[in-house]
Amino acid sequence: MQNFLQTFFNTKVMAQYLPDILSGMLVAIWIGLAVVVAGIAGGLALACLRTYRIRACNVFIICFADIFRxxxxxxxILLLYFGLPGAGIRLSGPMVLFIVLALTLAAFAEEIFWAGFASIEKGQWEAGISTGLGFSRTLIYVALPQAVRLAMPPLVNRVLAITKMTALGSVIGVSEILSAATTAQSFSGSATPLSMAAIAYLILFLPLVFVARMVERRQDMRRGR
Amino acid sequence: MQSITDQFFNLTIMAKTLPLMLSGLWMTAQLCAAVILLGLVGGLLVALANISPRAWLRIPSIVFTDIFRxxxxxxxxxxxxxxxxxAGVEISPFAAVALAFLLNNSSYYAEVYRAGILSVGKGQWEAARSTGLTKAQTLSSVVLPQAIRNVLPDLLSNTVEVVKLTSLASVVSLSELLYxxxxxxxxTYNASPLVLAALIYLVILWPVVRLVSRFQRKLAA
Known part of the structure; x- marks a missing residue:
């Protein structure tokens, strides 16, 4: 037991590498937030655009969503980071991570919001338009609030799954939690930094897991289950 | 333009690396078979513990799902x-991936199963029990078949995620497709093999993604 603690929870190693892990957490938070904002905004915009049923546009949106899902x-990530320089475009590690995760989230968010729009009855649209709102305003004031409400539980789950993937940045040298931990592990020759990384991720993401569960439960109650 | 096709869609390089890619694909297939099976079985067990009336089963299993989510x-x-x-335990890359994904996937599959089991009405349980079926029989021949049918799209979309996740095995030098x-x-100093890998993933997963979308639409309608 003593041995186990020495290996995985060595307090000396912990104190030494805490600053690295903390700065890794900060990096993960920033990239995660940027991904969430850009991904959800992009997905929502695409889903709204899709309701206009412009053929060429929709083919593009559907292909985009399918490919990135x-x-x-x-x-x-590997393709952009190692492949693009061959075409003369060199992007930084954090930039590549942001672009890939934001596009992935946008693709999933588009499908989720679109499912929300699709489940709104036709009568709602007709009623909105017949009161003189016009299509765009019916979209914004009538359809959108309902679609967003329906989208919440799967969206929160997806946000959780994709922001967790900031850990993939360690593969292309983004100094987030996992890469700080693996570097520290090889310097210190101790497994403690890996435990610290796991704990850091739990601190960041357990609250999100609870939020996801709460949102789900509330939706179930509304449906009267 | 020429240089871009040379860098990304170089057919000579693709043809030359194809055998390597196919052997990677074979490893990916084995990995998928292992982790999907482990996840489906592990997830079911965790889901059953999740809805168990016994606290000593339920509470640890909920902590388990939350941590691994x-x-x-x-x-x-x-x-x-x-x-x-x-800790003195040497582990092969394949075993490490299998163990990591068993823990991760069973918590995800468990959530799906749990939603399915809860979607089956209480009356079904009561009716089955009143005909003299045991609890286990009720579960396996009345509740689970309906539960699984109800969440089939989610099971499928989770499986797509699992297949995509196997690409992480490349990080621990398991020679699968991406590695x-x-x-x-x-x-080769050329990105074409990565493009080829992306295309292989697309060819396999795009139809499944389409299927999931269609399933979900049908369910919503």
């Missing part, structure tokens, strides 16, 4:  | 792969 983010 | 799979994988040797593609890229 089907491709593993790590493949895209 | 909060931990990024890559962190878990690195922890197992580079951390366990410190081999990245290896080929660094040998």
């Amino acid at each position: 089907a491709l593993p983010p790590l493949v895209l | 909060a931990l990024p799979p890559l962190v878990l994988l690195i922890f197992i792969y580079s951390g366990l040797p410190f 081999n593609a990245n290896m080929a890229r660094s040998i």
